[in-house]
Amino acid sequence: xxxxxxxxxxxxxxxxxxxxxxxxxxxxxxxxxxxxxxxxxxxxxxxxxxxxxxxxxxxxxxxxxxxxxxxxxxxxxxxxxxxxxxxxxxxxxxxxxxxxxxxxxxxxxxxxxxxxxxxxxxxxxxxxxxxxxxxxxxxxxxxxxxxxxxxxxxxxxxxxxxxxxxxxxxxxxxxxxxxxxxxxxxxxxxxxxxxxxxxxxxxxxxxxxxxxxxxxxxxxxxxxxxxxxxxxxxxxxxxxxxxxxxxxxxxxxxxxxxxxxxxxxxxxxxxxxxxxxxxxxxxxxxxxxxxxxxxxxxxxxxxxxxxxxxxxxxxxxxxxxx
Ligand code: IPM
Ligand code: MN
Numbered sequence: 001x002x003x004x005x006x007x008x009x010x011x012x013x014x015x016x017x018x019x020x021x022x023x024x025x026x027x028x029x030x031x032x033x034x035x036x037x038x039x040x041x042x043x044x045x046x047x048x049x050x051x052x053x054x055x056x057x058x059x060x061x062x063x064x065x066x067x068x069x070x071x072x073x074x075x076x077x078x079x080x081x082x083x084x085x086x087x088x089x090x091x092x093x094x095x096x097x098x099x100x101x102x103x104x105x106x107x108x109x110x111x112x113x114x115x116x117x118x119x120x121x122x123x124x125x126x127x128x129x130x131x132x133x134x135x136x137x138x139x140x141x142x143x144x145x146x147x148x149x150x151x152x153x154x155x156x157x158x159x160x161x162x163x164x165x166x167x168x169x170x171x172x173x174x175x176x177x178x179x180x181x182x183x184x185x186x187x188x189x190x191x192x193x194x195x196x197x198x199x200x201x202x203x204x205x206x207x208x209x210x211x212x213x214x215x216x217x218x219x220x221x222x223x224x225x226x227x228x229x230x231x232x233x234x235x236x237x238x239x240x241x242x243x244x245x246x247x248x249x250x251x252x253x254x255x256x257x258x259x260x261x262x263x264x265x266x267x268x269x270x271x272x273x274x275x276x277x278x279x280x281x282x283x284x285x286x287x288x289x290x291x292x293x294x295x296x297x298x299x300x301x302x303x304x305x306x307x308x309x310x311x312x313x314x315x316x317x318x319x320x321x322x
Contacts, residue, residue, distance in 0.1 A: 002033035003063045003287045010040040011080075012261025013271035013310075014068020020273035020314030021066065021280035024299075027318035028292035030284060035062075041072030041080050041261075050083035056091045064283050065254040068276065069261035082121070089114050094246035094254055095145065096152050097222075098282070099229045101212075101236040108215040109156065110232055112225025113149040114246060116140045117176075119222045141176045141221070146183045152249070153219035154191040160216055165197040167204045167220040167228065180221065204228060208235055233258050240272030241303055243279035245286065255283040269309030274300055277317055295321055 007022070009015030025032060037055065044050050059065060065088070071080050088094070097112035122138035150166075157164040166184045170177030181198070188196050197214075199207065201224045207214055208231050220228060233242035242258035257275030265271055278300055284293035299320035300306070306313045 002031040003289075004035070004061070005032045005283070006035050006037055006059055006062050006065045008037045008039050008065065008067040008070070010068040010070040010261060011042055011072045012069055012263040012266045014040065014070065014261050016068070016266070016271050016310050017257060017273040017276035018066060018068040020310060020317075021276040023314045024277050024296055024317050024321070025280050025284065025292070027321045028284070028289075028295060030287075030289050030292045039084055040070040041075040044075055044080060044083075045072070050080060051087050053091075056087070059088075059092065059252055062252050063287055064252060066280065066283055067254060067256040069257065069259065071261050073263055086119060086121075088254055089246055092252060092254070093248050095148055096245070096247040096249070097225060097229075098245040098247055099225075099232060099242065099258060100282075101229075101232040101242065103212045103236040106213045108212060108232075109160075109217050110225055110229050111149060111153040111156065111217060111219045112229060113145060113220070113222050114225075115222075116142060116145040117222030139173070139176055139221070139223070141179050143179065143183060146180055147187065150180075150184050150187045150219055153217055154187055154194055157194045157217040158191055162194045163197070163216040164191075164194050165199055165204075165215055165218045167199050167201050167218055167224055169201050169224070170198075171200060176221070184219070201228065205231060208232060212236070229258055237303060238272070239275070241274045241278070241300075243275050243282055245279070245282040247286070253283075253286050255279040255286070269311070271310045273310050273314050274303050274306065274317075277314070 009018045039051060070084050095115045097114035099110045101108055118139045120140035122140050123136040126134040153164055168177045168180050170181050212235060233239035239259045244256050244258050246254040257279050259275055281293040281296040299317045306316055
């Protein structure tokens, strides 16, 4: 039975890198039954569609979603991000944002809570555009949401090098930090095999650059995780290599590169498809095709040897699989 996968190429370089990812998956021999969805900034500019509920309902019947990148400078910030990408994450309850990194000689993973925090959309404005304007943007942290992310991270750490670091800002964000810290310490009692550590997020930024080897698994909130994973990409070979899984274990989940739509290089062949290819490998893990996933990861080792245009790199990775 082929796996049913919805593909959203999206905007900018998104369709270019997704095409390479699908090419590489096809070369593994894994059979996908692909449905393409024309969504993103370009579609919105054409007919006003961002993402309707009926489409999300169709997606619940799929095995996975594979996305390139969405967003275009012609559309106001937030419209596509909130209306498409965050709607996918929230409506499908993709509560784990799983971002693995390979720094020279060392690999580590950031588990970013993916449905709450500052991304939840709490807040509003009053007297907008006047000199008495107010804007608030709250951070929503539930025991349920924090605990399931923390538990997932402990489970993962337990299957790896048995070390988990909580990253937060407990010295300033005393309400949210307290909830995270207590939850982390309570769940830790169920994982006596996992050693734990805590870093404030600002200090973690230094360690990501100067001493990433201290990390195996990191767990953090949505916004800290967003920022920290761009840094993780930057210190481990560049954002062109960093993949993401947006997971609800056991249900339809979504796979995308960390990078954005990079409209400035669309059509030039400069886009590095490796992040999208590795996101495809994470999708294969989710689909139970771990052997094929592992072969793809091996083919992407030594990414510095993968040179040329977007499609030449895709061809080279596919050729290494045969
Ligand atoms: C990411 C992206 C998104 C995020 C944007 C595009 C909304 O930066 O996946 O990291 O902030 O989560
Ligand atoms: Mn980001």
